[in-house]
Amino acid sequence: MSGAERTWGGASKVYTTRYETYKRITDSENPHKFSRLIDAFHAAAAVGIRLRAVPDTGGTEKREELVNVYSIDPDGVLWAVMSAIHPEASGAERFEKLMIYADQGIERLEEGFTIYGNLQMALDALLG
Amino acid sequence: MRIKKLELSNFRPYFGSVRVDFSTNEKSPVCLIHGLNGYGKTSLLLALNWCLYGHEKMKDAYEYFNINARSERNATMAVQIVFENKGHELTVLRRIACSKPVNSVRDLGAMELAFYEDGKKRQTMDPQVIQELINELLPPEASQFSFFDGEKIEMYSSDGASEATQTAIASVLGLTLLNRAQEDLDKYAIEVNKTRRRLLEHEEKGRDLAAEIQMLENNIQEALRQKNAIEEKCSELQLQENKLQDQLVMQESAQSLMADIGKLQEKIDLAEKNRAELAEEIKESTKTLYLEILKPILSDQLVEARRNRDVLMNLHVSSVRDEALAELFRKIEKEGSCICGRPADGQHLEALRRVLNPADLEPGSELAGNGLDDARLIVSQLEAALALCHENGSYAEFAARLADLENDIDEWATSLSAKKSQLGISDQEAIVSLTEELDRVQKEKAQAEREAGSLEKTISDFQADRKKLENRIKQLSGQIQGLDLLTAQVDILNRGSQAFGEIVRRSAVAKQNEIQDASTAFFQKITNKAFAYERMIINPDFSFGVETNTGARPPMQLISAGEKQVTALSFILGLNEYTRRQAPIFMDTPMGRLDETHRRNVARVLAEMANRGRQIILLVTDTDIAFGVDEILKPVIGANFDIVHDQTSLTSRLVRRQS
Numbered sequence: 001m002s003g004a005e006r007t008w009g010g011a012s013k014v015y016t017t018r019y020e021t022y023k024r025i026t027d028s029e030n031p032h033k034f035s036r037l038i039d040a041f042h043a044a045a046a047v048g049i050r051l052r053a054v055p056d057t058g059g060t061e062k063r064e065e066l067v068n069v070y071s072i073d074p075d076g077v078l079w080a081v082m083s084a085i086h087p088e089a090s091g092a093e094r095f096e097k098l099m100i101y102a103d104q105g106i107e108r109l110e111e112g113f114t115i116y117g118n119l120q121m122a123l124d125a126l127l128g
Numbered sequence: 129m130r131i132k133k134l135e136l137s138n139f140r141p142y143f144g145s146v147r148v149d150f151s152t153n154e155k156s157p158v159c160l161i162h163g164l165n166g167y168g169k170t171s172l173l174l175a176l177n178w179c180l181y182g183h184e185k186m187k188d189a190y191e192y193f194n195i196n197a198r199s200e201r202n203a204t205m206a207v208q209i210v211f212e213n214k215g216h217e218l219t220v221l222r223r224i225a226c227s228k229p230v231n232s233v234r235d236l237g238a239m240e241l242a243f244y245e246d247g248k249k250r251q252t253m254d255p256q257v258i259q260e261l262i263n264e265l266l267p268p269e270a271s272q273f274s275f276f277d278g279e280k281i282e283m284y285s286s287d288g289a290s291e292a293t294q295t296a297i298a299s300v301l302g303l304t305l306l307n308r309a310q311e312d313l314d315k316y317a318i319e320v321n322k323t324r325r326r327l328l329e330h331e332e333k334g335r336d337l338a339a340e341i342q343m344l345e346n347n348i349q350e351a352l353r354q355k356n357a358i359e360e361k362c363s364e365l366q367l368q369e370n371k372l373q374d375q376l377v378m379q380e381s382a383q384s385l386m387a388d389i390g391k392l393q394e395k396i397d398l399a400e401k402n403r404a405e406l407a408e409e410i411k412e413s414t415k416t417l418y419l420e421i422l423k424p425i426l427s428d429q430l431v432e433a434r435r436n437r438d439v440l441m442n443l444h445v446s447s448v449r450d451e452a453l454a455e456l457f458r459k460i461e462k463e464g465s466c467i468c469g470r471p472a473d474g475q476h477l478e479a480l481r482r483v484l485n486p487a488d489l490e491p492g493s494e495l496a497g498n499g500l501d502d503a504r505l506i507v508s509q510l511e512a513a514l515a516l517c518h519e520n521g522s523y524a525e526f527a528a529r530l531a532d533l534e535n536d537i538d539e540w541a542t543s544l545s546a547k548k549s550q551l552g553i554s555d556q557e558a559i560v561s562l563t564e565e566l567d568r569v570q571k572e573k574a575q576a577e578r579e580a581g582s583l584e585k586t587i588s589d590f591q592a593d594r595k596k597l598e599n600r601i602k603q604l605s606g607q608i609q610g611l612d613l614l615t616a617q618v619d620i621l622n623r624g625s626q627a628f629g630e631i632v633r634r635s636a637v638a639k640q641n642e643i644q645d646a647s648t649a650f651f652q653k654i655t656n657k658a659f660a661y662e663r664m665i666i667n668p669d670f671s672f673g674v675e676t677n678t679g680a681r682p683p684m685q686l687i688s689a690g691e692k693q694v695t696a697l698s699f700i701l702g703l704n705e706y707t708r709r710q711a712p713i714f715m716d717t718p719m720g721r722l723d724e725t726h727r728r729n730v731a732r733v734l735a736e737m738a739n740r741g742r743q744i745i746l747l748v749t750d751t752d753i754a755f756g757v758d759e760i761l762k763p764v765i766g767a768n769f770d771i772v773h774d775q776t777s778l779t780s781r782l783v784r785r786q787s
């Protein structure tokens with residue numbers, strides 16, 4: 001890392017290989033699901049970071065546009081934690097890792113949600 | 129037997145004490161007492177009878193009490209008769225002594241009766257014993273033919289006088305006891321019959337009461353039937369009431385259930401509202417959920433970042449010092465003198481190097497200076513991120529609340545569903561209808577119970593009445609137990625009376641010929657038609673009649689009043705003769721309706737009786753001794769008395785004429 005810049009390597013969109021999963025776990029009318037995609041992304045990324053999850057498929061799956069990059073980290077929290085755990089990585093690398101974390105996290109969340117019926121219990125089960 | 133003396137005290141017109149001495153010589157036993165009408169002749173006859181036999185009624189004694197003496201205190205009415213009988217002097221005294229003025233019968237004192245024999249008083253407390261002595265001396269049935277009112281003897285010869293005649297004959301025949309027994313039997317039969325009639329009335333009353341009881345019994349049975357019907361109705365109404373109350377309870381339970389459902393629904397609605405609010409809050413909290421997830425890793429990374437920063441900071445400080453020392457050595461070497469003032473020779477420089485060790489200066493110190501800024505940035509970003517985590521991070525709480533709330537909602541919804549399934553058909557109209565019906569049934573039942581109570585009381589009253597009537601019948605039954613006996617008694621008494629009457633009648637019939645003969649003897653002497661009349665007849669029915677020389681018996685209706693008096697007088701004298709008692713004859717106005725011839729004939733008969741020693745006391749008016757009567761009697765008259773009457777004081781006294 002060089003220089004104190006909060007950037008994601010110039011990316012503009014967040015892509016995901018689990019777009020359908022995001023759609024299933026997002027419902028603005030259901031308080032047990034996420035009401036917005038961005039909220040689902042944040043939680044999925046956080047779960048992935050906590051679990052230090054790595055992709056199984058090696059990133060060959062088809063990615064779909066999920067949200068805009070400018071909306072994902074208004075307070076710099078994700079940047080701070082990604083910078084802390086990946087100090088040597090560049091902004092673009094960190095962003096790539098972040099999307100991978102999110103894809104893995106959303107997968108795990110849906111699994112827990114399917115089992116427990118609500119997010120909190122799924123989180124409790126995932127993060128112990 | 130003769131009357132020697134008569135003493136009156138305050139008797140009728142005789143005020144005070146009046147004494148009469150009837151003593152005469154043996155051959156002149158006739159005493160005449162002269163007095164005008166109203167002077168007190170009959171009072172002497174009454175005094176005689178009262179003294180000897182008294183009167184049952186005290187009212188008579190009150191009327192006899194002299195009117196002047198009544199106003200006196202301690203006045204006494206008394207009559208005393210002195211008899212001479214078989215050489216003994218017998219005195220009868222009857223008197224009433226009063227302690228206060230006599231204004232009514234109640235003011236009279238007790239009646240006293242005394243009997244003296246030769247001046248010696250018979251000691252007895254029982255007046256009945258005295259009366260028996262008097263009756264023995266002169267029986268009352270015989271006295272009526274000795275002491276009589278000439279004007280009243282016509283009762284024997286008047287129409288329908290057979291009973292008096294029969295009684296008179298019975299009296300002289302000594303059948304008075306039978307007569308009295310018959311009278312007593314009649315009286316007793318009447319009394320018994322009265323009792324019997326009363327008992328018959330009781331029996332009738334008993335039958336009426338029995339009928340009344342039967343009626344009451346019918347009423348009781350009817351009332352009981354009604355009461356049973358009403359009680360049955362009460363039972364039915366009770367069943368209806370129970371059923372309605374059960375229904376109402378069910379309806380009210382349903383109402384309660386509905387209320388519970390309403391409350392549950394309200395809770396559920398409120399919870400749903402809270403859930404919606406909570407859902408909004410959760411929506412907000414999911415925006416910062418990732419902060420809660422990242423919070424542990426942020427904390428760990430902050431510690432690590434701070435350590436890296438500090439390492440880099442130390443590296444940077446060492447680098448700066450080493451650079452400064454190197455610069456100082458270069459300056460000391462260049463100037464050749466140390467900063468301490470000594471020459472900067474080789475030895476001194478070597479010593480400085482050993483102390484300051486400038487060889488430690490690392491080439492990487494510049495890198496350390498470059499990484500320090502990044503480390504500082506990361507630390508500050510991590511600190512800011514953690515601060516955000518602390519500010520937010522309520523998703524777990526909201527989720528827990530939501531879960532609890534949804535559990536509650538589920539539980540309530542389950543309960544609501546259960547209650548709704550319990551709830552049958554229920555509505556307020558049904559409850560109102562049931563309540564009205566229950567009210568109607570309860571009122572009807574209360575009315576029926578009141579009617580039953582009223583009937584109960586009526587039955588109780590009927591039963592009490594029946595008990596009273598039964599007691600009354602019991603009493604009556606006890607009273608009428610002797611009814612048959614009384615009926616038998618009445619029958620026996622009537623038959624006894626009839627038997628006695630028959631005995632008297634037959635005895636009288638048996639003796640009536642002898643009495644008829646004795647009477648005929650006087651009749652033939654007294655009648656002025658001796659030439660025509662053969663004899664005096666006493667008919668089988670004891671009525672009088674006369675039989676002519678031709679055997680004819682003219683009806684008594686055709687006989688004159690004077691002749692009837694003659695037959696009666698003849699009958700009296702005949703009976704008197706028949707008794708052979710020789711009691712004194714005390715006659716009040718004996719001549720009455722008789723004509724001159726009859727009067728003289730009577731005088732002759734009396735003189736004849738006097739000649740035979742019979743004492744005769746005649747109460748006469750002037751007319752009684754006119755027409756030669758006094759001349760006929762003169763030889764046998766022993767004493768004459770005048771009744772002197774004071775018209776002012778209405779009192780009388782007796783004065784003996786001087787011969």
